[in-house]
Each structure stands twice: as C-alpha cells, then as structure tokens.
Amino acid sequence: MSKSQPLSYSTKQQVVLQLDKLNKIFNQGTPLENHVLHDVSLQVSRGELVALVGTSGSGKSTLLNVMGLLDVSSSGELRIQGHLTEGLTDPQRTQLRSESIGFVFQFHHLISAFSVLDNVLMPLMLRYGQPSKTQVEYAEYLLGEVGLTQYMRQPTNRLSGGQQQRVAIARALVSRPALILADEPTGNLDTQTADEVFELFERFNVEHRCAIVIVTHDPRISARCLRTIRLTDGCIVYDGASADLPSVLKVAP
Numbered sequence: 001m002s003k004s005q006p007l008s009y010s011t012k013q014q015v016v017l018q019l020d021k022l023n024k025i026f027n028q029g030t031p032l033e034n035h036v037l038h039d040v041s042l043q044v045s046r047g048e049l050v051a052l053v054g055t056s057g058s059g060k061s062t063l064l065n066v067m068g069l070l071d072v073s074s075s076g077e078l079r080i081q082g083h084l085t086e087g088l089t090d091p092q093r094t095q096l097r098s099e100s101i102g103f104v105f106q107f108h109h110l111i112s113a114f115s116v117l118d119n120v121l122m123p124l125m126l127r128y129g130q131p132s133k134t135q136v137e138y139a140e141y142l143l144g145e146v147g148l149t150q151y152m153r154q155p156t157n158r159l160s161g162g163q164q165q166r167v168a169i170a171r172a173l174v175s176r177p178a179l180i181l182a183d184e185p186t187g188n189l190d191t192q193t194a195d196e197v198f199e200l201f202e203r204f205n206v207e208h209r210c211a212i213v214i215v216t217h218d219p220r221i222s223a224r225c226l227r228t229i230r231l232t233d234g235c236i237v238y239d240g241a242s243a244d245l246p247s248v249l250k251v252a253p
Ligand SMILES: Nc1ncnc2c1ncn2[C@@H]1O[C@H](COP(=O)(O)OP(=O)(O)OP(=O)(O)O)[C@@H](O)[C@H]1O
Pocket: 026, 027, 034, 036, 054, 055, 056, 057, 058, 059, 060, 061, 062, 063
C-alpha cells in the first residue's frame, strides 16, 4: 500500500468502526500488568454521534486511542471502514488513520508558531506535502464554517480556548474523514463555549455525515448525543439511546 495508492474501501460502506472482543493489557506479562479493556465489541456507522462516558480510569481514552490507531490492542479485532487493522504495517496504519480519522483533543495540540490556516492544513501537508489550491480553499471554507475567517492568518496563540478548539475541529475535518474521535473536546471550556463547540460537532455530523465518537464527562453533552456507550472498569455496561440510559448510570463524572 504505497502513499500514492488510496485504500480501496467502498464509499458505500456504512459501518465505519467495528470492534470485536477487543482487549487492552498494559505491561502484559510483567508484575505491572493492567488489563484495561475487556472484550469490547461495538459498531459505529456513518452519521452517528456517540458519547463515550464512564468514570475516571474506566478506559475511555485507552479505547479512543485504540480506535484511532494511536495504540494497538492486545487481542480482538478492529476494523476501520471494513479494513481489518490487525496485521497492518506501521505505514499502512498511518495511511488508514490519515485517510479515515480526524482527532480533536481537550488541549487541541495546535502549533502556536503557525497560522490558523496552516494548522488546519497540517494533516494534508503531512500527507501530500504542499496542499493544492482546492485543499486550501476547503480549509478556508471550514474556517468560515467555524467562524474564524478573520483569524486565518494569525498565529493560534492569539486565540481564546474556544477559538483554538474550533481550529482543531476544522483541522480534524480537513481530510474529510469518515470518523471523528474527540477526547473531552469541551473539557477545559466554560459552559457557553462548550455548548457552541458541541454545536459544531452536531452540525458537521449532520452536514458531512461523519461518525463522531466523543469522550465526555459532561452529562449535558452526552444527553445531546443520540447514543451513549458507558464503560465501567473497561467493560461496556450500556450501549444504546442516550435518552434511555438508566439514571443509576448517569451519575457524573
Ligand atoms: N500507557 C499506560 N500504561 C499503563 N497503564 C495505563 C496507560 N495508559 C492508561 N493506563 C491505565 O489504564 C486505565 C484507564 O485509563 P484511561 O486514561 O483510559 O481512563 P479514562 O476513562 O480515559 O480516564 P479519565 O476520564 O480520567 O481520562 C487506568 O488505570 C490507567 O492508569
């Protein structure tokens, strides 16, 4: 699978993410062994907006990292857009990740010395080198969509936390990924800014039909996702409509 050879998955593929009996054991076989994810099975389809919730240490970030090919599982199967990921080489995993997945983290990970526009273009520059005119225009369009046209040429460190998170969302979308993985993207924002940022996720979820999995401790945010997956000690204890989540499982954080 060379850099110039796109992966041959069907764009009609509706299941974007499929996990089958996935386990993650840190420090396996040592006295520090820590079995964090236990037989996690789930599917996420195109256009779904899913909240991933659970108490601190329940394994949410670990699961998100494995889903995003940032970490490997210890056993089980993970498919991204139909591609079985076990057995892929590192370059193949990188290619699949950059073609299929956009990431938004709590602390945005922007490069402060670069302009807002260059930060958004970064995934494309890493993949293709110099971005094309069409790609630059799309990045500019996305910055318009997140309300940052006037800041495009400024370094990101001049922006507020909410504005920086908007840049991170535009950056996650610039490759037109089928899947967005967001780890507490509103965690360090005030309530109003968190709501505004989440509204962007909602909008892009509808307009671009990307699947979004969002780790959150905020019950207001998870309630606005149609589906909630709840982890307890690395096991899925609930996967269904957010509206039907039993109140005993709603307890924050
Ligand atoms: N690299 C690692 N090596 C060993 N153990 C790890 C590693 N990363 C995470 N863990 C352990 O995995 C468990 C789950 O951590 P994780 O960060 O996934 O939880 P979380 O649900 O995201 O927590 P939080 O809500 O506090 O972010 C914890 O016991 C943590 O100590």
